[in-house]
Amino acid sequence: MKNNNRPISPHLQIYKPQITSILSISHRFTGIILYLSSFLISFWLFCTAFNNNLKIVLDNFLFSNLGKIILFFITFSFTYHFLNGLRHLCWDFGYGFNIKNVYLTGFIIIIITLTINIYIWFF
Amino acid sequence: MINFLKKFYSLGLNKDGLNHWIWQRISAFLMIFLFFWLFFSFQELSINLITDFNTWIKIPINLILFITLFIIVIHHSTLGMLNIFEDYIQSQKRKKKISIFLKTISFLIIFISIFSVWHIYSEII
Numbered sequence: 001m002k003n004n005n006r007p008i009s010p011h012l013q014i015y016k017p018q019i020t021s022i023l024s025i026s027h028r029f030t031g032i033i034l035y036l037s038s039f040l041i042s043f044w045l046f047c048t049a050f051n052n053n054l055k056i057v058l059d060n061f062l063f064s065n066l067g068k069i070i071l072f073f074i075t076f077s078f079t080y081h082f083l084n085g086l087r088h089l090c091w092d093f094g095y096g097f098n099i100k101n102v103y104l105t106g107f108i109i110i111i112i113t114l115t116i117n118i119y120i121w122f123f
Numbered sequence: 124m125i126n127f128l129k130k131f132y133s134l135g136l137n138k139d140g141l142n143h144w145i146w147q148r149i150s151a152f153l154m155i156f157l158f159f160w161l162f163f164s165f166q167e168l169s170i171n172l173i174t175d176f177n178t179w180i181k182i183p184i185n186l187i188l189f190i191t192l193f194i195i196v197i198h199h200s201t202l203g204m205l206n207i208f209e210d211y212i213q214s215q216k217r218k219k220k221i222s223i224f225l226k227t228i229s230f231l232i233i234f235i236s237i238f239s240v241w242h243i244y245s246e247i248i
Contacts, residue, residue, distance in 0.1 A: 028207060035200040042236045048176060049239035082158065085151050092148060 019106050027084045030077035037074045075120055080113045135202050136226065143202060150199035157192040177243055186244050193236050201229040 015021055047055035061067045087105050090096050096105055133139070135146025164185065180186055204225055212218040 028203075031200065031203045032207070035204055038197060038200060038232055042232045042239075045236050045239040045243075049242040086155070089148065089151060 019103060023084060023106050023109070027081060027088075030081040030084075033073060033077040034081055037077070040070075040074075072117070072121060076113065076117050079116045080109070083109045083112055134198065136205070143205070147199060147202045147206075150195050150202070153195050154192070154199060157188060157195065160188060161192060177246075180240060180243050186240065190237055190240060193240075194233055197229050197233050201225060 012025065044055070044058060047058050062071060087096070087109060090105075096102065133142060135143040137143075164179075180189060205222055208218055208221055208225070212221065
């Protein structure tokens with residue numbers, strides 16, 4: 001019998017939170033944020049090319065507090081996704097696969113991401 | 124060989140999982156270099172991205188690499204989003220519909236961005 005309502009892997013609601021699973025889910029989540037931010041970039045390019053008034057409005061919005069919060073999420077997502085992506089590529093070449101290294105590189109990525117974003121936004 | 128080329132030219136957007144995986148890695152690998160180039164390019168010129176973008180994009184090599192980077196970024200994102208749909212959408216019918224919608228949106232983003240950038244490039248200073 002075919003059951004179409006069975007849970008699909010990775011089943012987020014019941015999966016025990018661990019650094020490995022949290023980082024994996026975060027990688028996807030930041031990927032979604034980056035995909036959505038490409039809409040913003042595309043819209044900004046369009047305004048830059050065709051509508052200077054709209055560009056000024058958009059630039060003012062991006063320099064406002066809400067705009068800065070959005071840009072913060074984008075830079076944070078970008079640095080995290082970029083660094084974790086490098087980690088994934090290392091795994092693809094067969095490096096850093098044992099559990100000790102997986103945890104270690106996970107922590108390193110969190111620290112570097114936070115450092116870069118603190119540097120960008122506060123210095 | 125023809126079969127392999129067919130798969131390769133599908134850019135990972137068909138149903139073949141291995142091809143999808145390989146293209147996601149190829150695009151990720153290319154993006155590493157292109158993002159480093161973009162970062163150092165802005166650093167070197169010490170320009171404000173928001174105000175001086177028009178001047179920067181008028182340099183042909185910047186235009187070519189920026190468009191290349193943008194296409195690769197959207198391609199990589201689309202593959203990633205398709206991967207998420209593959210994991211979380213149960214109904215095959217709905218999955219197919221959303222995938223087509225996503226590919227259309229991605230194509231439109233690329234088209235609008237390239238069209239806009241090309242317009243800035245071809246503007247008379």
